[in-house]
Amino acid sequence: MSHAVSVCDEKEITRRVNEFKLYCRAHSLRLTGQRLEIFRAVASSCSHPCAEAVYQVVRKKLPKVSLDTVYRTLSRMEEAGVIGRVGLGNKGRFDANPAAHYHFVCLNCGEVYDVFPREGEKLSLPGNIAEFGEVKNVNLQFRGICNRCRQTAGDVKII
Amino acid sequence: MSHAVSVCDEKEITRRVNEFKLYCRAHSLRLTGQRLEIFRAVASSCSHPCAEAVYQVVRKKLPKVSLDTVYRTLSRMEEAGVIGRVGLGNKGRFDANPAAHYHFVCLNCGEVYDVFPREGEKLSLPGNIAEFGEVKNVNLQFRGICNRCRQTAGDVKII
DNA sequence: TACTCTGATAAGAATTATTCTTAATAAGGA
DNA sequence: TCCTTATTAAGAATAATTCTTATCAGAGTA
DSSP states (O other): OOSSSSSSSSHHHHHHHHHHHHHHHTTTTOHHHHEEEEHHHHHHHHOOHHHHHHHHHHHHHHHTOHHHHHHHHHHHHHHHHHEEEEEESSEEEEOOOSOOOOEEEETTTOEEEEEOOOOOOOOOOOOTGTEEEEEEEEEEEEHHHHHHHHGGGOOOOOO | OOSSSOOOHHHHHHHHHHHHHHHHHHHTOOOOHHHHHHHHHHHHHOOOOHHHHHHHHHHHHHOOOHHHHHHHHHHHHHHSSSEEEESSSSSSSSEEEEEEEEEETTTTTEEEEEOOOOOTTTOOOOTTTTEEEEEEEEEEEEEEEEEHHHGGGGGOOOO
């Protein structure tokens, strides 16, 4: 189950945190402790955490952080393009992996898996896309039942 | 701005409603007045309505319908694969167009446009997708600023 | 047609996710 | 260090969705 780019390796996290620091300086976003920890939490996670999950992680280092700050900061980062947002239900999930990739979303357990395209399988924009507007980012999800849920079929709620 | 498959033509709507009736009979889903009207509302709309919008339409014919029924029914239909769900924010939007197509979602106004792939541009599943699970459906969104918002640039909140 | 079983619905409370308001705080430049 | 102003905490408010329970009605059967 190892993929092309892991989000969880320590070196890589540090590299991204530094990249984020540079980004903030370059765009006159104040580099607050909260922002750093929030970014680090998303970058350190392999599980596409939701705002609440990020909050729980950040809380350990900054017990006084508020959930609102987490939401606000995640939105800011998303607008800035520093992180991405996945999700089709009512719960947003965030992703700090900058490599172009897609997601497999389990309709049963809600788990989100990274899917990295092989060479030659990378998605390109449709030729007529300019008719609609200017694309800022692309979100491709494959939705279905993940293998883990299929094995433990008793838990499968739908289908 | 006319696309390959319009959702709004009367004949097509009737055809889909009938298809839906057959589907219900075949899958022992009770064919209630509410379900019919809810399906018809989604099928008649070109604008990927959210649950609330569907509710407002259905209300005109069935004033006693509840919003909960709309939510429940839309979820059922989605599970059954009769309609699709779009959306990345906190508001789900529904779609009764069975033709394979993608969406352009405006980050500014929230409008959802149908994007129909040209011949030869149709998406195929990545070769390694079976590693993750069994795909039930695919959701591809291009997110950006739509041309209408770009023209009236004063309204553009983000970017 | 009437009967019956059971899934579907209405009503409204409850829950979950997210955003807003306001006063206090702290980052970064002078 | 001081100042300016963006950012934050706290908690209220809002928005979206789901749950609970009693009632109702679809559709198969007699």
